[in-house]
Structures are given as C-alpha cells and as structure tokens.
Amino acid sequence: MVLAVSLLAFTAAAQVSQGKVIYERKMNMHKRMPPEAEQMRAMIPEFNTSKAQLLFNGDESVFKNLPQEEDIRESAGEDGRRMVFRMGGADNETYKNFAKETLVEQRELGSKKYIIEDTLRKLNWKLAEGNKTVNGYNCKMATAKNQRGDELVAWYTEEIPVSAGPESFGGLPGLILAMDIGGGWITYTAETVTKSLDKDVVKAPSNGKKITRKQFQQMMEEAFGPQSGNGGPTMRIIRN
Numbered sequence: 013m014v015l016a017v018s019l020l021a022f023t024a025a026a027q028v029s030q031g032k033v034i035y036e037r038k039m040n041m042h043k044r045m046p047p048e049a050e051q052m053r054a055m056i057p058e059f060n061t062s063k064a065q066l067l068f069n070g071d072e073s074v075f076k077n078l079p080q081e082e083d084i085r086e087s088a089g090e091d092g093r094r095m096v097f098r099m100g101g102a103d104n105e106t107y108k109n110f111a112k113e114t115l116v117e118q119r120e121l122g123s124k125k126y127i128i129e130d131t132l133r134k135l136n137w138k139l140a141e142g143n144k145t146v147n148g149y150n151c152k153m154a155t156a157k158n159q160r161g162d163e164l165v166a167w168y169t170e171e172i173p174v175s176a177g178p179e180s181f182g183g184l185p186g187l188i189l190a191m192d193i194g195g196g197w198i199t200y201t202a203e204t205v206t207k208s209l210d211k212d213v214v215k216a217p218s219n220g221k222k223i224t225r226k227q228f229q230q231m232m233e234e235a236f237g238p239q240s241g242n243g244g245p246t247m248r249i250i251r252n
Contacts, residue, residue, distance in 0.1 A: 028172045030069040030214075032206040033189070034078075035178055037062045038199045064200070066176060068187065069214040071111035073176035077104060107216040108132060108182055110175045117180075118217035119228060121235065125220035126228055135164070137184060146189040147202045154184055162194040172205075 039060045042053050063078040103125060105118040113132040118125055135156040142153035144167060151167035158164055166177065168186040177188030178200045189202040 028207050029174060030207075030209045030211055031067075031172070032204075032209055033066040033068075033187070033202050034204045035064045035066065035200045036203050037064050037077075037178075038201075040197055043194070043197045063203075064178060066178060067209060067214050068174050068176040069209060069211045070174065071109055072214045073108050073174070073182070074214050074217075075106045075108075075176075075178055075180075105217040106180055108176065108180065109216075110182065115180060116216040118220050121228070121231055127217065127220040127222045128225050128228055129222065130225055132183075133159075133180060134183060135181070137166070144190075147205055149189055149202075149205070151189055152186070158193075162197070163192075165192040167191070172207075 041056050041060050042058050045053055065076055065078055067074045103120040107116040115130045115132045117128040137154045137156045140153045140155050144151055146167055149169040149171050151169045154166045156164045166188045167190040168184040168188045170186040172187040174187050175182045178191055191200040
C-alpha cells in the first residue's frame with residue numbers, strides 16, 4: 013500500500029513537466045554605483061522593475077524579457093528636458109537543453125541580433141537548509157556563486173521537477189521560482205505559474221547572426237566599456 017501511494021505521488025509530480033512562469037525582475041540601480049556617482053544616483057530611481065517569462069518543457073526551456081511599460085518614476089530632468097531609463101536587451105532570449113547540456117542565446121546589440129551557441133554553464137550549487145512559500149509552492153534553498161563572483165540564492169520547488177530557472181540559471185532538482193543575485197542587486201520572484209503549454213513553443217532562437225561569445229563580449233566592451241562584456245545588464249538613457 014505504501015509503495016502504491018508513493019508511485020501515485022511520483023506519477024502526479026512527474027506529470028508537471030511543462031508550463032510557463034512570469035517573473036517580476038527587480039534591479040537595485042543604486043547598489044553598484046560608485047560613491048562619486050552621487051549626482052547620477054539622485055537622478056535615477058533606486059529600483060527598476062520589469063517582467064520576464066520562462067517557458068519550460070521537460071529538459072528544455074526558453075527565457076526572455078517582456079516589454080517594459082513606461083513608468084513616470086523612470087523620468088527625470090530639469091528645464092523641460094527628460095531622461096528615460098531602460099534596461100537593454102529587450103529581445104534577448106536564452107534557450108537551455110539540460111539533457112544535451114547546450115545553451116543558445118539571442119542577444120540584442122543596437123539594432124542587430126546575434127546568436128551565441130555554447131555549452132550549458134554548470135554552477136556548483138550547495139543545497140541549504142531553509143524553506144519558504146513562493147506563489148503557493150513550497151520551495152527549498154540552494155546557494156552558489158557565478159563567474160563574476162556574485163552570491164546566488166535560489167528557491168526551487170520539487171513540486172515541479174524540472175531543472176529550469178530564470179536567465180541561464182538551473183540545474184536544481186526543481187523549478188526555480190525565486191532568485192537573489194548579488195545580495196539584492198537583482199531579484200526574480202514568480203508572479204504566476206501555469207502548468208500547461210504548447211510544447212512546440214519551446215525551441216532555440218534562430219533570428220540573428222551566429223557569432224562566438226568572445227566576439228560578442230568584444231562588441232559589448234567597444235560599445236559600453238570594459239565591464240559590460242561579462243554578462244551583466246546594460247542600461248540605456250534616452251534624452252527627450
């Protein structure tokens with residue numbers, strides 16, 4: 013009887029293998045500004061909030077940003093001049109295949125799009141003690157560091173046993189529903205979770221010129237400076 017109940021529970025969990033997550037992405041715009049940037053800090057709201065979408069189907073997932081709505085708090089200026097702050101990479105997509113350990117990224121730079129094919133970057137996750145509820149799901153905690161040395165805290169649910177998560181993150185024994193990158197620099201929190209999906213929509217992006225990651229990093233550094241090519245977010249300042 014116990015074995016039968018266990019098998020039923022496993023079967024029910026295994027059925028949740030595809031779906032969609034809408035995350036709230038919140039970035040602390042002030043956190044990594046140098047002390048001498050006090051004037052810029054006064055012009056920029058402390059937090060930038062946007063939405064992102066994760067589609068998952070078994071071992072595959074596609075993550076992308078959703079269009080930002082204009083927020084009056086993002087505008088500042090004097091003498092009739094106006095500044096609007098927007099995060100770059102509106103058309104970026106990240107496809108992951110955990111079975112094949114492959115990663116395909118569509119990256120936007122200026123008016124052009126590029127495709128980067130790579131191996132899936134694995135993180136040395138450490139499962140930690142701690143539980144919390146995210147969007148009604150019981151989640152466990154895991155910690156790691158990324159290539160830039162940022163502290164990562166992920167909250168994943170074994171109720172949806174897929175390895176996906178926001179951006180390029182994943183590889184845990186459950187879907188990541190919340191993340192903290194760099195001690196509150198960037199956070200992701202699942203707002204909605206849908207447990208059904210047309211599996212055909214989960215596929216690698218192909219709209220763009222294929223280049224290597226090194227080539228793209230060089231172009232980013234030429235456009236935005238030496239710190240922009242390491243995968244961190246970029247910010248656009250539009251003057252009206």
